[in-house]
Amino acid sequence: MKKLELETEISPIDVCDYFYKQNGDKCNFVLLNSASIPGEWSIIGFPTPGESEIITHSIDDQQNVYLTKFGSEEKEVRELAAGTTVWDTRHVQRPIRQVPGYLHSGDSYELCLTTQLKIHLPAYIKPWDIYKVLTLRKNPSPFSCFMEFDDCCLISSSPERFLSWKDDEDGNKIVELRPIKGTVKNTDDVDLELATKILKTPKEMGENLMIVDLIRHDLYQFTDNVKVSQLMAVEEYATVFQLVSVIQGKLYKQGYHGIDLLHRSLPPGSMTGAPKKRSVELLQDIESMQENFVGGRRGIYSGVVGYWSITDDSDWSVIIRSVFHYNDDKENNDKTKLYRIGAGGAITVLSDQEGEWDEMVLKLSSALQAFK
Secondary structure, eight states: OOEEEEOOSSOOEEEEOOEEEETTTTEEEEEEEOTTSTTOEEEEEEEOTTOOEEOOSOOOTTSOOOOEEOOOOHHHHHHTOOOEEOOOHHHHHHHHHHHHHHHHTTSOSEEEEEEEEEEEEETTSOHHHHHHIIIIIIOOOTEEEEEEOSSEEEEEEEOOEEEEEEEOTTSOEEEEEOOEEEEEEOOTTOOHHHHHHHHSSHHHHHHHHHHHHHHHHHHTTTOSOEEEEEEEEEEEOSSEEEEEEEEEEEOOSTTOOHHHHHHHHOSOGGGTEESHHHHHHHHHHHHHTTHHHHTSSOTTTTSEEEEEOTTSOEEEEEOOSEEEEETTOTTOOSSEEEEEEEEEEEEOTTOOHHHHHHHHHHHHHHHHGGGO
C-alpha cells in the first residue's frame, strides 16, 4: 500500500492509492487516510448494484483489509426510525402555485423547485448501516456513494452523472454530462414500453431538451466540439424509469481543464432550470418561504459529489435520492439525530400542480426505501 503526503494551506493530506476491485466488475472501494486522525481510514464505496461483498471495518496501515458479507441491518434501521416530519402540503404547494407567474412573465422557462423531508433516528444508528440498506438492498444506483466527515454525512443513491472527464485512446480529454429530466415509478405494472409512452410527452421532453441546451451552452465556453450522443432515452433503474440525455465534448482549448468546466457548470442545470442564473435567483427566494416548515434551504442536496483521481480521471454525480446529516443540526439531541431527504421537480408552463406534487413524492420515496 503506497501513500503520498501532500501539504495544503489547510492541513496535511495523506492520499492512499490503494484500490480494491473484486472479481473484475463487482465492487470498487477507495480507502482514504485522514491526517487529522493518524492511523484511521475512511471508506468510500462505489458498489455495483447487487454486489454483496463489501468492506465494513475501519483499518489502520498495520492491518489487512477485511471483507465481510453484508449482514442485514435493514430490519433494525426500519424499525428504529422514530418518525418523520411529514410535509404540510400547504407550505410546499404554495411555492408550486407561485412558479407559473414567473414562467408566463418570461423570467424563466423552467424552474426546478425542491423541498425537504426530515427523519429523526436513534443516535446509535450508524450512517454506514443506512447506506448499506439503501444502496445495496432498496435502491441500487450507478452513482451511489457514502461520505462521512467530522461535521456531516452523505448517503447517496443518485442515478445521475453530472460531469465526468477522462482521456480517450488518442489522449483527448473527453467530458460527458448525463442530465435526467422525466421520472416514472418502476412497478410491476409499468414496463419499459409503457414508461417510454408516458415519458415521451411534450412536457417531459420539453423539460429535458431545455436542460440539454443549457448544458450545450456551458460546454461551448470550453470547446467547439459538442455533440448530443443520446437524446431523451428512457433508462430503467431499481425504483424508477428516467428520461436521460448524454452530452459530450473534447476539451482541447489551451489552458482549460475539466476542473474549469466543473467550476463554471455549477450548480447542475437539471436542479435549477433555464436560464440558470435567473432561475437560481428566483428559486432562492421561492424556496426560502419553506425554511421554517420543511427544514431549511437545500444545503448539500442538489449539489455534486465525486472524485478527481491522480490519473486525471474524474466523475461527479448530482446529489439526489440522498440522505444527509449535519452534526451541528439544531434538531439533534442526545437520543436522536436528524437526517434530511431532498426532493424536487421541474416546473414548466405545461405542468400541473398535482402532477408536480406526485413527482416530488415519487423521488422522495426512492431515498425513503431504507426506512420501509
